[in-house]
Amino acid sequence: MVETTLVEAGRLAVLQEMRRDPRVWVLGEDVGRGGLWGQYRGMLEEFGPERIVSTPIAESTIMGAGLGAALVGTRPIIEMRMFDFVMCAMDELVNQIAKVRYMFGGQAKPAVVVRMPHGMWRNSAAQHSQMLEAWFAHLPGVVVVAPSNAEDEAGLLVSAIRSDDPVLFFDPKDLWLAPGAIADGEIAPIPFGKARHARQGDALTIVTWSAIVPNVLAAADQLTSEGIKVDVLDLRTIWPWDQDAVAASLARTKRLLVVHEAVEVGGFGAEVIASMIDRLGPSAIKVAKRLGAPRIPVPFAPPLENEVRISPAKIVAAAKAAMA
Amino acid sequence: MATAGGTPAAAGDNLKRLTDLYRMMVRIRTFEETALEAYKAGEIPGPLHVSFGQEAIPSGVCASLRTDDRLTSNHRGHGHALAKGADAATMYLELYGREGGYCRGKGGSMHIADFSVGMLGANGVVAGGLPIAVGAAQGLKLLKSDAIVVCMFGDGATNRGPYLEALNWAAIYTLPVLFVCEDNGVAAHTETRTVTAGEGPAARANAIGVPAVTIDGNDALAVEETAARLVAEIRAGRGPRMIHAKTYRWCGHTATDAAAWRDPKQVEAAKTRCPIARLKAVLIERGVAAASLDDISSAARDEMQTGRAGAHAAPWPGMASAFEDVQDAGAVHG
Ligand SMILES: Cc1ncc(C[n+]2csc(CCOP(=O)(O)OP(=O)(O)O)c2C)c(N)n1
Ligand SMILES: [Mg+2]
Numbered sequence: 306m307v308e309t310t311l312v313e314a315g316r317l318a319v320l321q322e323m324r325r326d327p328r329v330w331v332l333g334e335d336v337g338r339g340g341l342w343g344q345y346r347g348m349l350e351e352f353g354p355e356r357i358v359s360t361p362i363a364e365s366t367i368m369g370a371g372l373g374a375a376l377v378g379t380r381p382i383i384e385m386r387m388f389d390f391v392m393c394a395m396d397e398l399v400n401q402i403a404k405v406r407y408m409f410g411g412q413a414k415p416a417v418v419v420r421m422p423h424g425m426w427r428n429s430a431a432q433h434s435q436m437l438e439a440w441f442a443h444l445p446g447v448v449v450v451a452p453s454n455a456e457d458e459a460g461l462l463v464s465a466i467r468s469d470d471p472v473l474f475f476d477p478k479d480l481w482l483a484p485g486a487i488a489d490g491e492i493a494p495i496p497f498g499k500a501r502h503a504r505q506g507d508a509l510t511i512v513t514w515s516a517i518v519p520n521v522l523a524a525a526d527q528l529t530s531e532g533i534k535v536d537v538l539d540l541r542t543i544w545p546w547d548q549d550a551v552a553a554s555l556a557r558t559k560r561l562l563v564v565h566e567a568v569e570v571g572g573f574g575a576e577v578i579a580s581m582i583d584r585l586g587p588s589a590i591k592v593a594k595r596l597g598a599p600r601i602p603v604p605f606a607p608p609l610e611n612e613v614r615i616s617p618a619k620i621v622a623a624a625k626a627a628m629a
Numbered sequence: 630m631a632t633a634g635g636t637p638a639a640a641g642d643n644l645k646r647l648t649d650l651y652r653m654m655v656r657i658r659t660f661e662e663t664a665l666e667a668y669k670a671g672e673i674p675g676p677l678h679v680s681f682g683q684e685a686i687p688s689g690v691c692a693s694l695r696t697d698d699r700l701t702s703n704h705r706g707h708g709h710a711l712a713k714g715a716d717a718a719t720m721y722l723e724l725y726g727r728e729g730g731y732c733r734g735k736g737g738s739m740h741i742a743d744f745s746v747g748m749l750g751a752n753g754v755v756a757g758g759l760p761i762a763v764g765a766a767q768g769l770k771l772l773k774s775d776a777i778v779v780c781m782f783g784d785g786a787t788n789r790g791p792y793l794e795a796l797n798w799a800a801i802y803t804l805p806v807l808f809v810c811e812d813n814g815v816a817a818h819t820e821t822r823t824v825t826a827g828e829g830p831a832a833r834a835n836a837i838g839v840p841a842v843t844i845d846g847n848d849a850l851a852v853e854e855t856a857a858r859l860v861a862e863i864r865a866g867r868g869p870r871m872i873h874a875k876t877y878r879w880c881g882h883t884a885t886d887a888a889a890w891r892d893p894k895q896v897e898a899a900k901t902r903c904p905i906a907r908l909k910a911v912l913i914e915r916g917v918a919a920a921s922l923d924d925i926s927s928a929a930r931d932e933m934q935t936g937r938a939g940a941h942a943a944p945w946p947g948m949a950s951a952f953e954d955v956q957d958a959g960a961v962h963g
Pocket of ligand 1: 705753784786817882
């Protein structure tokens, strides 16, 4: 294994795939300068301005041009800079990218990766902190990826770039610099729809993904120290998602807690719970709970932002409530 | 502005080319007439936008294109598809929502695409095709192809943000795109000039750095000649160009819209500028026999009636196809 950070793991994955396939290229604001966090550092020098394309601040066309370029056989990585700005490109994403293959009867192959760093990060306030991945799980035609560590960032990016589906890739920006490790040599693709079994236990199943995963693991470790061993499944991709793994865990624990940084109301946690009740029957599940943010925009002042954050203490409390 | 009578020799000398141009316009007109008849007979579901009076623009523009050139279209796109080389019978199958249609019955009139002839799709969103067109051009450039992209849109699209974004984009990356604004003066039920500041589409394009020319879009020879020149410039790597082609929408916005707000005299006046009648007069003046032009019309009628009948008789798509071509990973059920 090689020690690295999540952002660097992602960079190495893109580098590997761009060396492997000349049809892969990147477009987005400031990518020629390495991107906001160095995700594309050094790539302009290696690949030149035709494959590392710094664009105007024109999100509709960043997204739509990525699609057009895919329709003639290239494989663009569309960098949205921050997730929140995709709102300026929703027609191109929702009406065009997600629809063309179906609407044109299979003629179109919208093989794009849309990278959208999301979530809270350094008190960035309401327009630079959102987590709306649930919207996109609701959208037919796309894959939704939300990794939580360096290894998954790299392996899932490789899969995303090689996929013929449009892949919405939510980089967890609060974890960019989290230390991690990736395998030596070639980065292997990680398949979509396979959860990572992050902790083993029989007391409670916790399902989670993206930036909140480290807090869930901290909570799990604390619970273990108190004698409560929980099963933690990091979904890694929320569409498709690993229903088999969650169902298998629940068959043992009978108790389910879904934790996400996104607003609790209408979040993907509700989908996880409803699907499991459908699949296993209500009597097979003793408790099913969600823990997410309150339904307020993300505030700026650090104490207020902390109020929205899902801390390890909140997770421990929710887990104990689910055990009661 | 070139006029039908005194058109430059380059286009005018080649009678076969002019006859082909005429044939395409007649085919588009007849396609639309037949589609409208079928619609009124209740055979075609969904919204239908026809393009009577605008046939010269796609016919003239596409006369200079190769099959591997690409085209993006809009909601009023039947003529664009035909001119790019799509097959009328397969288009009718799609209008009817039947098996064998271009989109296997999953798109309909507003989403006809034929990737095999470079037709990258009609679009149900006004200005939706502009970003896609510039990206297709960028992709072709990356692939070292010398194919170009034509982007067809209406005057209504020029007040949406993507108009600014995509023109700027094409200019800064020197992309091989021919933007074609079919300016019929109206967007749905609003005269575009009443909601548009400044001097209009060409002035905006020129200000952004995309050289634009305004022409009479009902003059097929002017369209053809202008497009031929601009396509050659674009293919030579000189960057994007725009044609602002002025025309008139004879019909209502959709097949069910009577456009009753309009003064009927305006429509009658527009019909005296019929692009097909104008080109016909030129051809006859240059010695083409009227009978051979009649043959073109009856061949078009046969083609379209056969297409319509075939579509009407064709089966619906198999129900399983509703669940196909969504996505590979996690299709339908996660
Ligand atoms: C973004 C968007 N807004 C509104 C509509 C509804 N609509 C469809 S066509 C149209 C008018 C478009 O006018 P123009 O672009 O000039 O094309 P024309 O119909 O005249 O050919 C409108 C408003 C739409 N399809 N997309
Ligand atoms: Mg119009």
